Amino acid sequence: MVTRCFLMLILAVVLADGAHAFWSSEPASLKELAAGAASELKATAGSARRLYLDKTNIKDAVSGESSNLSAFLVNELESSLSAAGYTFSDFMEQADLALGATYQRDGETLRVFVKYCPAKDSSGCKSLAAALPVAKLPKDSFSESLDSRLQRLVQRTSGNRPGLKVFINPVIERKGRYASEFSEYVTAKARSYLVNSQQFEVLEEQPVTRSLSNTRGLAAKAKEVKNLETSAALFSGADAVLDGYYLEGSGRVTVAMTLKNLKGGVLGSAEESIERSIIPYSTVNQAAGALAMVADVAGQSSQKLVKLNTTKGDRFQVYRAGEKVQFLIQVARPLYVYLYGINTKNEVSLLYPGPGQQERPLPSGTIHAVPGDHESWEVVVEPPFGTDVVKLFASERPLPKPVISAEVGSKSFRDGTRTLTRRATVQQELAGQKVINGFDLVDYYKGTAAILGFTLYEDSLFVQTRPH
Incomplete structure (x- = not known):
C-alpha cells in the first residue's frame, strides 16, 4: 500500500535526520520516554489531534525484527498520547499526523527514534531521539515477540504438507465470531508466513465470485459442495482452508488455528497462549x-x-x-x-x-x-x-x-x-x-x-x- 510504504520510508531515514533529544535529562523508563514524546508533540504539532500510529513497523532499526519491546513501546506511546488529548485513526488518510518509531540496542543502552509527519505530506517531518539504560526496561523486553509466537503457531498448524492450495479464513473472536484490530493482524501474519514458507500456494483473499453472471463455472462448483463450511475455499480453487479464532482470558489471549481439507477433515491444529502485555492491538470490537x-x-x-x-x-x-x-x-x-x-x-x-x-x-x-x-x-x-x-x-x-x-x-x-x-x-x-x-x-x-x-x-x- 502507498501509505505503508510512505511511513516505512520516513522511518528508514530517521537515523540520518539529526533527531534531537526532547528531555532536560535522558528518560529513566519507557513511560517517561513516551510522556516526553507526547509533550513534544503537543508543543510542536499545532492543532493536529488525530494520529496514525504505525504499530507494525515499530521494531529494531538494524535487524527489522520485533520483540516484546515493540509492544511495550506501542502501549506506552498510546497511553501517553491519549492522556495528552490525542485520538487514533486506523487509516493514515483520516489522520492529521503519521507517527512511527524504531529502536536500536547499543550495548547496555537503548536508543529510541520517534518521527512524525503530516499524514498527507512527508516534507514537514520532525524526528526525536532518546537513550535509556537497558537495565531500566522490563526484564522480558527482548524475549519472544507476538510475531515469533504467531509464526510458531502457523508452522505447527501447517506442518510439512507442500503443494497444498490454501484458502485463509479471517481469524475471529471465538464467542461473537467478529474481527478486531488484533484478529486482522493475526490473519495478515498467517498469510505472510504461509507465503514465505514457499510450501503452499496461498490463494487470493477474495474468491473468484465477484459477479455470478461472469463466473460460468460457479454453478458447477456449487454442485460439488459437500461441506458448506468450506464452500468459500472450494470456489477459490483451494483444497485446504486455514481457520483461526482467539479467546481472551485473564492476562492472556489464546489463539488457535486449524488446517482442514474441503470435507472438514483436520490436517493440523495448534494453539498459543500469548501474554496480553505483548499484544499492541485491540482485541475488542x-x-x-x-x-x-x-x-x-x-x-x-x-x-x-x-x-x-x-x-x-x-x-x-x-x-x-x-x-x-x-x-x-x-x-x-x-x-x-x-x-x-x-x-x-x-x-x-x-x-x-x-x-x-x-x-x-x-x-x-x-x-x-x-x-x-x-x-x-x-x-x-x-x-x-x-x-x-x-x-x-x-x-x-x-x-x-x-x-x-x-x-x-x-x-x-x-x-x-x-x-x-x-x-x-x-x-x-x-x-x-x-x-x-x-x-x-x-x-x-x-x-x-x-x-x-x-x-x-x-x-x-x-x-x-x-x-x-
Whole structure:
C-alpha cells in the first residue's frame, strides 16, 4: 500500500535526520520516554489531534525484527498520547499526523527514534531521539515477540504438507465470531508466513465470485459442495482452508488455528497462549460485539445446513466506499430463507425476500445471490461507514415475517443486555406479535418456529465498510 510504504520510508531515514533529544535529562523508563514524546508533540504539532500510529513497523532499526519491546513501546506511546488529548485513526488518510518509531540496542543502552509527519505530506517531518539504560526496561523486553509466537503457531498448524492450495479464513473472536484490530493482524501474519514458507500456494483473499453472471463455472462448483463450511475455499480453487479464532482470558489471549481439507477433515491444529502485555492491538470490537448480541451469534443453531457469505469470501468482510455488496446463500436441503441487515443503530431491514418476490424454498446445490445480478436494486457502500451484521434464518416451511418498528418496546433486551431468565416465555410472546422491536428479531423467529413445530436454521456474517 502507498501509505505503508510512505511511513516505512520516513522511518528508514530517521537515523540520518539529526533527531534531537526532547528531555532536560535522558528518560529513566519507557513511560517517561513516551510522556516526553507526547509533550513534544503537543508543543510542536499545532492543532493536529488525530494520529496514525504505525504499530507494525515499530521494531529494531538494524535487524527489522520485533520483540516484546515493540509492544511495550506501542502501549506506552498510546497511553501517553491519549492522556495528552490525542485520538487514533486506523487509516493514515483520516489522520492529521503519521507517527512511527524504531529502536536500536547499543550495548547496555537503548536508543529510541520517534518521527512524525503530516499524514498527507512527508516534507514537514520532525524526528526525536532518546537513550535509556537497558537495565531500566522490563526484564522480558527482548524475549519472544507476538510475531515469533504467531509464526510458531502457523508452522505447527501447517506442518510439512507442500503443494497444498490454501484458502485463509479471517481469524475471529471465538464467542461473537467478529474481527478486531488484533484478529486482522493475526490473519495478515498467517498469510505472510504461509507465503514465505514457499510450501503452499496461498490463494487470493477474495474468491473468484465477484459477479455470478461472469463466473460460468460457479454453478458447477456449487454442485460439488459437500461441506458448506468450506464452500468459500472450494470456489477459490483451494483444497485446504486455514481457520483461526482467539479467546481472551485473564492476562492472556489464546489463539488457535486449524488446517482442514474441503470435507472438514483436520490436517493440523495448534494453539498459543500469548501474554496480553505483548499484544499492541485491540482485541475488542465494541460495535461488532453489540451486534453479535443482537444477532445472537453465540447461540445460533444448526448453521451447518445453511451458509451465508459474500462475493469476497467468508466470515468477516471489509468493503470500501463505492463497492457493491452481494450476499451469497447456500442451503444443504430445500429451505425457505429470510435475510436481514442489522446496523449499530438497531436499524433492521429485510434483504430477502424483497418486495414482490414470491416466497419459495431455495434448492440445494446452487448459490442464490442477494441482490441478484438482474435485479433493479443494489447495495453500494457509502458514508456513514461502520459495522453491520447480516442475519439469515431458514426453515423447511415458510415463516411469517414481522413488521419492525422502533415504536415498540423490546422484550428480549433490558438496558442493552439480553434477558435470559425467561427467554422461552419471551419467545412465545413475540411469536404472537405482528410488530416487533428490531432487538427482538432472533427471539421472534425462534419462538415462531418453535410454536409451528419447525426447525430453525441460522447463520450470521459481519460486514465492515470503510473509506477508500
